Amino acid sequence: MERLRPPKRESRGSAAWLAGDPAAGGALPTDTVLAPTRFLPAPDAGAAPPLCDGRRSIAEIARDGGMVVEMVVDLLGGLYREGLVADVGEADVPPLLFLEHARALALQLRREAQERRPALEALFASGAYTRRLAVGYLVEVTHFIGSAASHIGAAIAHAPDEPLRLMLAEYLEEEYWHGALMERSLRAAGLDDADLSRAQPLPATLAVMNAWRHAAGTDLLLYGGLVAITESGGGDAETVEATFARTVGQGVLPEAVWRPYFEHAIGDGDADHLALSRAIFAGAGPLPGRRRDALRRALLLHTAGVLEMEHAIIGFYADAEGPGVHGLDWSSSR
């Protein structure tokens, strides 16, 4: 008789993951009413009145303009995917299309907010940052990454069906050890056991971690939305490599510090966690207008919260001199 062998884990190529295919986004129904978002560039004075006025449906716009309705669906669907127009009212927008739209809205808000008030991206691109800020950023990111089990575990417990539970379990398997991976960065930067045990997240970092935990326990669609606006998809590896080379070239921190951080980014991209958010939405069914509004508002608030975290990191760690980690001590010996 052949010896027993432990079974191999089945791959994630399950029907549910495939349902997360971006091509399955769908189209706007012709009874959708759209209004411009504030991210749509203002028309020139004297230009034709806008197609989307928050009152007429797509079918009415096509009729009034003497246009083929499919063409209008295509055109406005493109603007919707980019977050430049938003649905008002109760049309049945396909959930995956809505997810793409809500993600784009969050990215538009992030871009706009950074134009008004540059955050970490601009600082790291310029190279004009202190060693302490760079290490502090890695410390705060490590806190966040280390919280993965606390929110993915809750999401597993609240998943409505078996395929989603299994997908989230795979997500946890891919993420739970990344906090330890990031600790290699921190140790290469010179932090020791005492620093790591003293470190506590900045309150703004904690707020972001708690937003994930809360969503995981109360609203799986919102959780999927957070995954969508945070995780990268496959195909980002070249950008990550280029950013790694640029960052090491700035000479603020040695390669050994940045390497685990960027390797983590590559690994998460390869795992295509963005597909998880699509799988969560694919099973959602039609979302009422009020539900879509609530999701949009929560995702935009979260986007603002992440920028607050970045500004808090800059506020605490930007000076060259100061504590290497944030921690609240009560002993008088330090």
Ligand SMILES: [Fe+2]
């Ligand atoms: Fe990760």
